[in-house]
Amino acid sequence: MIRLRHFLFLVSLLLTVGKGGAHELDPGYLDIREVDGGVYTIFWRKPDVRGLPMDIDAQLPPSCTPNVGPEVVSDGAGWQTQWTALCPAGLQGQALEIAGLDRQNTDVLVRFQPLDGISSTTRLTATQPQFVIPHAQTKLQVGWTYAVLGFEHILEGWDHLLFVFALVLLIRSKSRLIGAITAFTVAHSITLALAALGHVSIPGPPLEAIIALSVVFLAIEILKRDDTKSRLSERAPWMVAFAFGLLHGLGFAGALQDIGLPEVDIALALLTFNLGVEAGQLAFVGVILVTIAVLRVLMKSVDLLSYQLVSRANLVAGYAIGSVATFWLAERIYGF
Template sequence: MSLLRALMVCCLFVVAATGARAHALDPGYLSLRQLDARAWQVFWRKPDVQGTPMAITARLPEGCAPATGPAPVSDGQAWASGWTAICPEGMAGRMIRIEGLERQATDVLVRFEALEQSPVTFRLTPSAPEFVVPEVQTVWGVLGTYGVLGFEHILEGWDHLLFVLALVLLIRAPRRLVGAITAFTVAHSITLALAALGHLSIPGPPVEAIIALSVVFLAIEMLKRNHAHPRLSERAPWMVAFAFGLLHGLGFAGALREIGLPESDVAVALLAFNIGVETGQLVFVAVILAAMFVGGRVVNGIGLGGPAVMRLGERVAGYGIGCIATFWLAERVAGF
């Protein structure tokens, strides 16, 4: 591939990257913390949509005053407001609703912290924009909530998915691919647990930049592949996957810290979130392998198969992945 063609491919993929950031639209966030028998501290943060707050409103149960907050103020990434609500009849057994969420394509996380009770987290969606506050959240409720959050996080984390995609494209031997994916899973499970439990703390922006760099590294490995002289990522893919998996786990932990862990069910919530992440990752790998199998059959069926076509496809994929990851890397370093 000539230099001009390579630059054209890069430009196309970077343009695509500007429309699809490393993570999908951030969810809204509602925090309710009880101050005394009647008063609740409310913090409401909703996503930014092209410089304006998303058209959603957090409405507290009937009888709480005020039921909605003041006009939000931009913090540079989203729109936030806070107020103190007086709820003479309390919150338990009563309904909280996010008005307008049914018309959006994002979720809202609700953190609820009553006096002398562990904080609990709920997830509201466009199909279920309201919920009744239970007296106590069950273990099954924690498993379901955090499992779904983990599943959605990995499928919305384009940088994590691009890393896994590069692994699948780079490592063709089934046994080595399984070993690499397993090493990646073990590694990010370790740092996810350590960081989420407060035993490891690294600033988020450098972690996000290094995650983008890990994708750039795999793209370079793809482009410099030489079957006569295998590179490190091909000789010991589990080692590369494990090393970078430690960093990706810190990225997962950053998202989990924003959600919060219920103090009474920390282990259950952490396990459920990790299971959700792994399930989403396995679903993604299965879809990629199925697409590669079907694509190969179609190409061979119309007579376009052959080593030359395979090499061209690998180089296009390598340049595409590398260009998007380089764009993310520059963007994240510039944001330090």
């Protein structure tokens, strides 16, 4: 039975996590394509913040007419607008700014595609909300941009992180944990590539609900764990991790599809984005394992470490994970 302090812990966790959308801080996206000498089509997409467009604006150089687009409209997941701008002096070598980005906790990916030349992709941040549009971009710059994007995306995906956290709590064997993490990595790498290239497509809302359900499943497995009889998720965790990893990969691809891939460096962008995701995932697992190890040492030093205490801690963690994931599941189903 859950005691009052356990219940208060669950409530505080729900309030901390807040809204069930796992990618509320997805980056903005600005696509600039030159269609004729000095004529550009602009696609501008803002992230959604609690049902409203984020307070940022893409501003072209003053020499462009117009240098700011019309009002954005909702596309169901974000806010977008399109317009055509005339820039007689061209845009290469000109300064572009995302006004208001310095007050936000997100990034904007800018893709520039000249009429004759190689497209470039640049990541703007709160500390660097403007840049000079380059004449060309190296493969190293493209790779680094997408690697950082992947790293940040996994660390902002609360549902993905909670799934990995539940795996760490469920699997006690280090070798099986490594196998499960590897299977999860392989699985979401496959579907990430297939979905980003347009070979697989699943509607976003049902997919997000299924991802939340995968976390609920692991929470139930934690709560039903029996030391006298291991469950399938403990005997062959790689199977569970691989199956759900296929779904989580589609979730990663959703963000990548919204942002877009550079036309001439698709393979490089896919690879480095995935490497960034893996780096973020491994960093998260490392922090969890180090934290658990430190807590064990501290508790053992004061004679608080016991089988009963560890079992209760796992019980509380199972209920906490399940409560948050169920909250997400209900909210996402309601959002259909």
